[in-house]
Structure formats: structure tokens, C-alpha cells
Amino acid sequence: MIRIAPVGRALAVVAATSLALTACGGGGSNTATQTSPSAPASSAPAATKGDGTLTLGTLLPQTGSLAFLGPPEFAGVNLAVKEINEAGGVLGKPVQKFDTDSGDTSTNIASQSVDKLLAQKADAIIGAASSSVSESVIDKIVGAGVVQFSPANTSDKFTTIDDKGLYFRTAPPDKLQGRVLGDLIIADGNDTVGIMAMQDSYGTGLADQVQKTVSDGGAEVVERVDYDPKAADFSADVAKIKAKNPKAVVLIGFDETQKVVSELVKQGMPADKVKWYMVDGNMSNANYLKMPKGTLEGVKGTYPGAASPEEFRTKLLEIDKKLTDFSYAPESYDAANLIALAAEAAKSDAGADIATKLGEVSKGGEKCKNFKECVDLLKAGKDIDYDGVSGPVEFNEAGDPAVATIGIYQYGADNKFNAAKALEYRTGNIAG
Structure with missing residues (x-):
């Protein structure tokens, strides 16, 4: 309604x-x-x-x-x-x-x-x-x-x-974060994209907007998997993405993303071979500190909010x-x-x-x-x-909020991103 x-x-x-x-x-x-x-x-x-x-x-x-x-x-x-x-x-x-x-x-x-x-x-x-x-x-x-x-x-x-x-x-609603993330993926030169999104109102809604923005920008979403975040194992989901050999993978979820990341590495899709992109729901610095150094190096993600x-x-x-x-x-x-x-x-x-x-x-x-x-x-x-x-x-x-800002962040070799300072901030009209 x-x-x-x-x-x-x-x-x-x-x-x-x-x-x-x-x-x-x-x-x-x-x-x-x-x-x-x-x-x-x-x-x-x-x-x-x-x-x-x-x-x-x-x-x-x-x-x-x-x-x-x-x-x-x-x-x-x-x-x-x-x-x-x-x-x-x-x-x-x-x-x-x-x-x-x-x-x-x-x-x-x-x-x-x-x-x-x-x-x-x-x-x-x-x-x-x-x-x-x-x-x-x-x-x-x-x-x-x-x-x-x-x-x-x-x-x-x-x-x-x-x-x-x-x-x-x-x-701000996800349509703004989705547009910013989709534009970033295109700007980074990715013409084939895989999306793994948790199956709930947050995950599927944000994935829909990213997919639309990426497609409108001339790239192809070669595979999208909407998964059960409570699943014990994500090997089959990751295998579907790997089979399509995308240049970039968008990860939309919460703390279960740790398991997805481990599976990506296990199946030969680490961040230094395939570009990973994350969102506010899974960009916790605490989530990835126990992983080997460099696991998330270079990974980018978006977070609503100004500095x-x-x-x-x-x-x-x-x-x-x-x-x-x-x-x-x-x-x-x-x-x-x-x-x-x-x-x-x-x-x-x-x-x-x-x-x-x-x-x-x-x-x-x-x-x-x-x-x-x-x-x-x-x-x-x-x-x-x-x-x-x-x-x-x-x-x-x-x-x-009629106008909002989205920050773009990047992980370093220590598997952390600087939460106090983004690579850049993009401000847009929600209805735009």
C-alpha cells in the first residue's frame, strides 16, 4: 500500500x-x-x-x-x-x-x-x-x-x-546504495558480474537495484544466487557463480558472508583474481580479522552515510x-x-x-x-x-531522507577498512 x-x-x-x-x-x-x-x-x-x-x-x-x-x-x-x-x-x-x-x-x-x-x-x-x-x-x-x-x-x-x-x-533506501555500487562496478571495468545475496527484504531488494544498474550500464549479470543465510554450507551456491566465470562478485548479506568468502577462496576465486564488492550489512571489520592477511585486500564496499x-x-x-x-x-x-x-x-x-x-x-x-x-x-x-x-x-x-550520501570504502592487507574515511563519498537524490 x-x-x-x-x-x-x-x-x-x-x-x-x-x-x-x-x-x-x-x-x-x-x-x-x-x-x-x-x-x-x-x-x-x-x-x-x-x-x-x-x-x-x-x-x-x-x-x-x-x-x-x-x-x-x-x-x-x-x-x-x-x-x-x-x-x-x-x-x-x-x-x-x-x-x-x-x-x-x-x-x-x-x-x-x-x-x-x-x-x-x-x-x-x-x-x-x-x-x-x-x-x-x-x-x-x-x-x-x-x-x-x-x-x-x-x-x-x-x-x-x-x-x-x-x-x-x-x-537511505537501497535504491541509492544499489545505484552507487552498480556504477562503481561498471567504472572498475567489470563487464561480467555474479551476485550472491541473502534471501530477505534487504538482500533481494539491494540485489535487484545492483542488477538493474549494472545491466543499464552495459555489463551482464551472468549469475545471481539468492541464498538462505542460515545454510550451513555455501559450496553449491559459490559453484554456480564460479561456473559463469564473472570478473566481479557482489556479496550482499550479513555475518554469514564470512563463510561465503572462505568458500570463494577455496574454489579458486580469491579477491586478487576476482573483484569482490560488499555492502553495509557485511562490512564489519571484526568479521574478517581472523582470516589470513590479505584475504580482503583491495575489496571495495558501500556504506550509507557521510563522514x-x-x-x-x-x-x-x-x-x-x-x-x-x-x-x-x-x-x-x-x-x-x-x-x-x-x-x-x-x-x-x-x-x-x-x-x-x-x-x-x-x-x-x-x-x-x-x-x-x-x-x-x-x-x-x-x-x-x-x-x-x-x-x-x-x-x-x-x-x-530525500537526499543521502553513500561512502565507498576499500579493505587493506590487514582485512580492515578505514571506517572514518572513505575512498570517496557520493551524494544523490533518492528519487533520481
């Missing part, structure tokens, strides 16, 4: 939430950064109005195939909440935050976590990182009248999903000294700030009210770059345009 345009979005949310017969139940601590305790699903019916305190929930990976993305995402949210509360909070009160684990699609952790957050009267939930996980819980979240705001979902499905006007994201400024990285390290990866930290930081500013603009912490103001605070007004600067303008009666660390973040009618 096509998403509802701004005015219709607001009406749809009001209509949906007015049907709720009971208020959101469940108690809990008032500590702003405490993880929420357990609560049964039955204690979290839909809320109809705010209670004057902005409560954020995080639904981010502490376990599962994207657990490597958890630390920078949590750090980004925590930094934003710290700065927001230091600036006086939202609606005159400190922001509350409750953290939960999103897990992955092999478990029911995300659904249980959402129940906990709804029981804690979350007005907005930041997450999940995985598109498939978000897809599995979006109905429960928006059905409760709560904003779902992902810093990392890239599946194109969310552009047209039936979300009651309550879903937003700071990460993280050094000052921002320094602040993140004050939040989490163990951080080695800053992926999606800017998007997470911006998500929390935008929700808080929308609540201020709406003079309400209710999810439906926040949703109607997210587009407004992201474009068309006086530019500002942090919560304190922006909220001072709001209190002075000014219209604002929040330009975030991750980019301008101007939402279109679908709740997607």
Missing part, C-alpha cells in the same frame, strides 16, 4: 489512535538511561495521548547477525539524549530512555522487546537496524500510535509500507570507550534529536503529534545543527531546518 501523504498521514494516525479503548499500561523507573524491565504484551495497549514526558525506546542489536552495529547505534542515541537533557530536556522534562535488544529474524526477541517498550509508554522507538526485523514489528509499533524511527533500515519496502504515517528513517566528523567521534568515545566502529552512529544520533525537536515543535510527546512535525523540523526553516541550537530557535518562534551529522536529513512524503 502506498504511504499516506503528510495531511492524510496525520488524519490516519488520529483515526487509528482514537479507536483505542484503554491507555498504555506498565510502570517502571524514571531513570533516563535505564534498560526497561520485562512486561507482558497484554500490559501495552495503544496510547492515545502523551503524558508530558518524552520517552524513547531503543530496539537495536545486542545479539544476532548485526550485533556489530549495536555499539555505535546505542552510543549515537545515548550521546543525543545526554545533550538533550543537558539543554533542559524536552517539554521542560528530562528525556527517558529504555534500551532493548532487537536480535535478528532467527528469534522472537524483537517482538518481546517491543512489548516491553510499549509497556514503558515509549512515544518513539529507535530501531531496528535490520530491515527484516523492522518489518516483523512495524504493525505492532505503529498500531500502538508510536513512532518507529530506524537509523539503519535500507529496504525499499518501507517507502510504500502501510505505516499509518508513523515510520521514518535516517538511512563522521572527528569531533563527533571523540564525543562518542566519551560515551563508549570501546567503540572501534562508528557505523550508523550519526544516523542514530540524528534520529533521537529529530524526535526530540518534533516533540518540542508539536508541544506534545504523543507519537501521532511527533510524526506530524518530523518533516517540518527537517527542512524549510532556519538551519541549525544540534538540539540546543535548534530548540532555542523553536522557543523563539522560529521555523527550523535541522541539518544532522549524517547529512541534511530532509524527509520526503514517504518518511525517507
